[in-house]
Structure formats: structure tokens, C-alpha cells
Amino acid sequence: MEEKPQHGSLGGLVAGVREEYESGRTKELEWRKAQLGGLIRMITEEEDAIFDALHDDLGKHRVESFRDEVDVPLISFPCNARVVPEPIGVVLIFSCWNLPIGLALEPLSGAIAAGNAVVLKPSEFAPSTAAFLAANIPKYLDAKAVKVVQGGAEVGEELMEHRWDKVLFTGNARVGRIIMTKAAKHLTPVALELGSKCPCIVDCLDSKRECQVAVNRIIGAKWSTCAGQACVAIDYILVEEEFAPFLIELLKSTLKRFFTEPEYMARILNEKHFHRLTNLLEDDQVKSSIVHGGNADPETLWIEPTIVLNPPLDSDIMMEEIFGPLLPIITVKKTEDCIAFLKSKPKPLAIYAFTNNEKLKQRIVAETSSGSVLFNDAIVQYGLDSVPFGGIGESGFGQYHGKYTFELFSHRKAVVRRSLLVEFMFRYPPWDEYKMGMLRRVFRFDYVSLVLALLAFWLLGIRR
Numbered sequence: 001m002e003e004k005p006q007h008g009s010l011g012g013l014v015a016g017v018r019e020e021y022e023s024g025r026t027k028e029l030e031w032r033k034a035q036l037g038g039l040i041r042m043i044t045e046e047e048d049a050i051f052d053a054l055h056d057d058l059g060k061h062r063v064e065s066f067r068d069e070v071d072v073p074l075i076s077f078p079c080n081a082r083v084v085p086e087p088i089g090v091v092l093i094f095s096c097w098n099l100p101i102g103l104a105l106e107p108l109s110g111a112i113a114a115g116n117a118v119v120l121k122p123s124e125f126a127p128s129t130a131a132f133l134a135a136n137i138p139k140y141l142d143a144k145a146v147k148v149v150q151g152g153a154e155v156g157e158e159l160m161e162h163r164w165d166k167v168l169f170t171g172n173a174r175v176g177r178i179i180m181t182k183a184a185k186h187l188t189p190v191a192l193e194l195g196s197k198c199p200c201i202v203d204c205l206d207s208k209r210e211c212q213v214a215v216n217r218i219i220g221a222k223w224s225t226c227a228g229q230a231c232v233a234i235d236y237i238l239v240e241e242e243f244a245p246f247l248i249e250l251l252k253s254t255l256k257r258f259f260t261e262p263e264y265m266a267r268i269l270n271e272k273h274f275h276r277l278t279n280l281l282e283d284d285q286v287k288s289s290i291v292h293g294g295n296a297d298p299e300t301l302w303i304e305p306t307i308v309l310n311p312p313l314d315s316d317i318m319m320e321e322i323f324g325p326l327l328p329i330i331t332v333k334k335t336e337d338c339i340a341f342l343k344s345k346p347k348p349l350a351i352y353a354f355t356n357n358e359k360l361k362q363r364i365v366a367e368t369s370s371g372s373v374l375f376n377d378a379i380v381q382y383g384l385d386s387v388p389f390g391g392i393g394e395s396g397f398g399q400y401h402g403k404y405t406f407e408l409f410s411h412r413k414a415v416v417r418r419s420l421l422v423e424f425m426f427r428y429p430p431w432d433e434y435k436m437g438m439l440r441r442v443f444r445f446d447y448v449s450l451v452l453a454l455l456a457f458w459l460l461g462i463r464r
Helices: 010-022 029-045 047-058 062-070 102-113 127-140 153-159 173-186 208-222 244-258 271-280 337-343 358-367 403-408 433-443 447-463
Strands: 083-087 090-094 117-121 146-148 166-170 190-193 198-202 234-240 290-292 306-309 326-332 351-354 373-375 410-414
Touching: 010 090, 010 117, 010 153, 029 047, 029 102, 029 127, 047 062, 047 127, 062 102, 090 102, 102 117, 102 403, 117 153, 127 146, 153 173, 166 173, 173 190, 198 208, 198 337, 208 234, 208 244, 208 351, 234 244, 234 337, 244 290, 244 306, 244 326, 326 337, 337 358, 351 358, 358 373, 403 410, 433 447
Parallel strands: 090 117, 090 166, 117 146, 166 190, 198 234, 198 351, 234 326, 306 326, 351 373
Antiparallel strands: 083 410, 290 306
16 A cells, blocks of 8 residues: 555556546545544554554654544635635655654645645654554555555655655754755755754742742753654743753752653654764763763663853754754853843744743733743744744744644635626726826825716716
8 A cells, every 4th residue: 555666656656646647536525524534534543553654663652642643633625705815736745854744744635625635744753653654554545546655765866856746844944945945956845843952931930839830841842842852842941040050950950850660751753863872972061061860871862951151152962953952051140141142133933931020021022023922931832723833934934733834735825706887998998197197096095086086977968
């Protein structure tokens, strides 16, 4: 059942999917409902297999997998009398390895709901999950109009040699640039969901309870989400220097309570990423700033939750997206100084802030730019269907989730209907000042004056 393309065979696969789309079947409401129903049945019936695949690829606990990946929201079918959404056509979706089920099925469901034919290319870095999708999607969905293609970077590059009506890529900026370059050949529109360094501002909160709740949520958004290997994970913290010691001690004690067993945190993806992360700590100035953790096991690809205090701002750990269980804490004199700090950095996918200061909240919204802003929690915006999810600038472009996924894979076609009963001849030559005056009234939306002028012209005609 799974697609194993050989060199030269992808052209036939793409042509076959386009033929299915051109047949018109994917536009039918019943087809869309049937495919979405199939996705729901697959998630329900194959839940244990999904958990096993995610554990094989990432060491995720089944509870984390259920929370982050299996509860896939479906979208509605918006329509109105003036704008008609129509399917874009044949779309290509590149999903990523850190949320390999959720970030495959959610855009897939929206693309199907919009009436498109779809080719899904799961990440080769989550091979068990990719094999699960390739084996099960053809069982539950229309295998002619929805294809899964496995393979490495060379397969992805070959897919991009073909014409698509839209491409969604989730991954890093380096590959995103390659996708855009290849898409330009066919003028294919692209949506990019990329990573960034998502900052978290921690203000001086009002009570110990509020501080504890904030720390719980920070840990959940850093270490409890694929061990920090997520584009929306907290990358670093900004905090007043006087409040930093208390915050660090609270983080340490809470980490000890939360992660009593190694299995409660996902492992690092592979040796390459493991060494990338441990190398970030090898810088002498970074190593000397470690205030918690720092241990790692290359045999199990496990890295201890690690906190570093005020590493150099020009060090790799502060210049690159971390994408792992390392958390720098940067201190500032006043919390308000965070605004200038963030404005000097590339626009992130998200900004998080734990604060009760309404003026500070207003300034963050008004003076900074990011894909999203979340106050007093982190990451949960990813699960909200009622707001769009996506980046800005270097963190990507194009938004989805909920109805926005439908819109991402739809063309909003303007449909205008007019009657042949009334005709305004001032639209046409020969031109004169009277027609100029009439057009001025139209373009100024001065309809009262326009009606009076037309009435005067009509009465003048009768008298003649």
C-alpha cells in the first residue's frame, strides 16, 4: 500500500493525482466528508500504532503524543454569496519530524476539506511515523487522490521539479529557501512554517502561586514538548536580574518533581542533533554559565534539562534556534527593557510573556512583531482553532489551523452578478465635462449628488 518511488516514477504519481483532481471528484462535498471521516477513523482505530511510531522515532510518552498529535481538529466549510472558495488544485505537503502525526494530518485535513488532491511527504527523520502514514492513509482515504511519498532529501527535491498548485513546507529556513527557489520555476505559491528563537518574558509576579503556575507552564513549553524540539517551544527567557535567582531555583525544584523518570521527556532526534546541541555547551563562556544540568548520554540520545545564565549574546546558543532542552536566561535591568531587546532581533514565531502589567502587555503587542503573542502561558496558541497559526519574516509566512487551513488551500474567487436592465452611458466615450463630473461623484461615493444629477439630466431630456 505504501508509495516507494524510484527515480523517474514521481512524474507518473504526480500526473495521476492531478488526473484525479481534474475529474472533479475531490470537489464533491460527499467526497470531502468521506475523507475527513476516514482520517477520524484512522486516528481512532490506529491510536496504539500511532503511539508506537512516535515512541520509536522520538521516545515520546503516549500521554505527550495524545496531547500534542492525536487530537487533530477538523475544519468547517465557509462560503458566502459574494466570495466563492474553490480548491486550489493539487497540493504538496512536507511535514516535519518533531510532531510527525499532527503536522501531517492537520494540513492534510484542511486541504481535503477544501477539495484538493494531495501528496504528503512525511519527514524521513521520523521513519516509523512515515511508514505508519504510508501504510494507513491509503486504507482510510481515497488512495488515488491522496498519496503518501516516502524518501529523503533527494525525493523531496525531485517532487519539487514538478508543478504544484500550492506547497506547504514545515521545517528549517535552509530547506525552506530551497523549496522557494524550486517553486519559482513554476510560480508555485508556497507557505512556509519555519522555526525561530521564541522568547519568553517573565515579569515579577504578584504571588508565589502565580510564580509556580508560570514555571509549570514554562517547563511544559520547553522540556515537555518533544524535549524542546518544537518551533513554538520557548527558546530563551528574559527576566529582571533581581528576580532571576528566585526563578532559577523554582525552575530547578519543579524540574525535579516533573521529570522523575527519563521516559517522561522525549529523546533527541538523532546523533547529528545530539552533537549539535552538546556543542552549543562546549563554548567555554557558555559552559561556565551553566546553573543547572549539562549532563548528556550519547548512547540514549538523552540530554538533561539544562539552564544557562547570561551566556554571551554573540554565542551560538543565542544566535541559533536551539531546538532542544537547553534554556538560556538573559537578565535585564527592568522588564520594560525587553521591548528594545526583542525589536533588535528577527521576528519570532511567538512571543510569550508572564505578566499582570497591562501597560507592558499593550507595549508588547504594539511595539513588537511576531507570528503570535501569548500572555501567561506558552504553546497553547498552537492548539486553538479559532486563531491562525504561522510566522512572519524569517519565521515563515502563510497561516493555518481551523478555518484558516481551509483558506490556505482555497482560492477566494470573486463572483459578481449584474442586471442588464440599467445602463449608465457616462461610462463610455465620447467624453465631456458632464461625464467627468458624473464619474467624480461615483468614485467619491457621492450617490445622492449622482442621483440628483441623473434626475436633472432626465428632466432636461424630457423638456427637449
